[in-house]
Amino acid sequence: MKKILSILLLVIVTSSSCEKDDICDANTPTTPRLVIDFYNITTPSVKKNVTNLKVVGDGMKEGIVFNSSATGDDQYLTSGTSISIPLKTDANSTKFSFTLNSGNPNPTLIDIDEVTFNYTRENVFVSRACGFKTLFTFDPTNPYIHTAVPSTKTKWMRVISIEKSNIANENETHVKIFF
């Protein structure tokens, strides 16, 4: 009897400890973000820091959070050399506005460019807990549409270069922007 009871207990303990795979592990590669690196237009091999860049998705009121530890509007600003932004998984294009020197008191220093990325999507099974992820492939003929706001102004992004046409993970740079 004791042996059987201990086996029954073992069954209960081991089965309850297996509930872990109900939670999607944060390290599991799921829907990748678009990774953009910024480069210096005069010396194209050198990365260049943006200054107070704010990226807002079309139709959204708030920008993409780059600095979650900051408070207020500062959390939407970045002054790094690389950003990762989420593409829409329910449409074949996503439009962003990129605002350089955002929040600067001198309005002449603020530059706004709008870029629409065009792509196709594929939904790929990940696991029970994570469900599916979306992988993207840039439209081969027309991967992006780039305009300045207002359109009469010169674009602050001088060159946009698609480095990887398949967006399958976040470990590589998909787009290089020279300014």
Next chain:
Amino acid sequence: MTVFCIQAQETTPTTKSLDKTKTEGVIPASPKQAKAKPSSATKTDTIVPIKKDRYGVRVGLDLYKLTRGLYDSNYKGIELVGDYRFTKNYYLAAEIGSEDKTTEDDRLNTTTKGTYIKFGFDYNAYENWLNMENIISIGLRGGFSTFNQELNSYKIYNTQHYWNEMPWIESGKSFNGLTAGWIEVVAGVKVKVYNNIFVGFSLRMNTLLFEKKPDENFENLYIPGFNRTYAGNFGAGFNYTVTYFIPLYKKTVKPKEVVKKEIK
């Protein structure tokens, strides 16, 4: 072995001779009677408890699967169970079943339909008194299932929640011709409640041996008979059975311990 036998043979006469010498000193006539009495007593002892084990087939069904369909609209299932006693403690055992289960995970909604068969044995570790026929058993089964899965709807996982949370995406894609095989370790109890009617339950730990997965973009999330799959190849299950015992023949129980003593 032979050495032990010789020793055993040698020791018994010496003790007998010792007894003789002792008893002869007091009463000379009595030892013959005393010798005769215990031998006859042992013979009658072996005959007195006429214990007969009943051998036969037990058939029934899993009440858990049957009743679950009443309160769980996502589940329909039936399992027939049976066993055959082929030695005193060993039973051939089998389960045959069919399941139709819709699983609602956080990001997946799938329906699995299929049938399964499990075959193996149970070992009854319970020593019954007189004509009791209860069973506390440990057993093994080999299980095999053929089934199909349908992905009803799913959600896209996104670590970023910048864009609005995506709604469920309808799919309706089905994956047919799937198979799986596994081994179960079964711990069970069966109690005779009335005449030939038994109720019982069993807990099962399953190890998946092989599976035919969907060709692309999916995996087996539920296997009929095996139940839910986990990371790795582990599974678990249980059943709650009512069975009817059909007796076929009887065998008298040999009093093993007495026989051993007589040989020595």
